[in-house]
Amino acid sequence: xxxxxxxxxxxxxxxxxxxxxxxxxxxxxxxxxxxxxxxxxxxxxxxxxxxxxxxxxxxxxxxxxxxxxxxxxxxxxxxxxxxxxxxxxxxxxxxxxxxxxxxxxxxxxxxxxxxxxxxxxxxxxxxxxxxxxxxxxxxxxxxxxxxxxxxxxxxxxxxxxxxxxxxxxxxxxxxxx
Numbered sequence: 001x002x003x004x005x006x007x008x009x010x011x012x013x014x015x016x017x018x019x020x021x022x023x024x025x026x027x028x029x030x031x032x033x034x035x036x037x038x039x040x041x042x043x044x045x046x047x048x049x050x051x052x053x054x055x056x057x058x059x060x061x062x063x064x065x066x067x068x069x070x071x072x073x074x075x076x077x078x079x080x081x082x083x084x085x086x087x088x089x090x091x092x093x094x095x096x097x098x099x100x101x102x103x104x105x106x107x108x109x110x111x112x113x114x115x116x117x118x119x120x121x122x123x124x125x126x127x128x129x130x131x132x133x134x135x136x137x138x139x140x141x142x143x144x145x146x147x148x149x150x151x152x153x154x155x156x157x158x159x160x161x162x163x164x165x166x167x168x169x170x171x172x173x174x175x176x177x
Contacts, residue, residue: 001034002041003052005100013101014148017050017057019082023124028058032079032122035060044100045075046138048145051101057082059142063134072134083119083143087112088130095134097141097151098164106167108160109151111137 006013020028031054039047039060046061062077091113096106115136118128131139141151155161 002037003034005038005042005047005051006053008099008102008150008152010101012053012055013050013145013150015050015055016148017048017055017146019057020120023081023120023122028122031056031058032060039100042100046142047100048142050145050148057146059083059139059146061138061142063138075135075138079122080117080139080142081120081122081124083117083139083146085112085140085143086116086118088114088116093133095137097137099141099151101145102150102152104165105152105161105163107152107155107162108157109137109141109154110156111140111154115139117143 022028031049035047035049035052035058038044038052045063046059049056049058059080060078061075061080063072063075089112092110093113094108094110097109098106113136114130114132116128116130117139118126120126144151144154152161160167
């Protein structure tokens with residue numbers, strides 16, 4: 001089922017999420033199905049449970065061919081529960097980000113360039129990956145939601161935050177991020 005996405009200003013987006021304690025439950029399966037439906041409907045690169053009003057440490061992400069991200073490397077479809085992020089260096093890179101909870105806007109956000117993420121899949125199996133670039137950016141963005149952080153809170157230069165059509169007047173971008 002496609003669920004409404006909370007928008008910046010909703011206090012639920014600023015809360016720290018609780019860890020998932022039970023895997024393989026019908027409730028978790030329903031949550032993941034709803035998250036997948038919602039993300040696909042909005043052509044998102046990722047979605048965190050708090051964005052649909054569920055305060056659990058669950059994110060999904062993945063990008064193949066996506067009209068919102070035509071020039072990026074693919075990111076495998078991933079369910080990441082109770083995640084832990086470990087930077088692999090202090091090197092950061094800045095890039096444009098959008099968010100389904102901040103529709104129609106983009107911001108220039110610093111993120112760690114390389115990191116290791118670990119957590120559990122939907123069956124409760126532990127896994128980890130070392131990633132970089134756009135994949136690392138997506139993971140950091142989604143995991144921030146679990147700690148009540150929205151990408152505008154990370155922007156260092158507010159002149160690089162605005163509405164898509166103002167920032168990119170000659171470029172066609174979809175209205176929803």
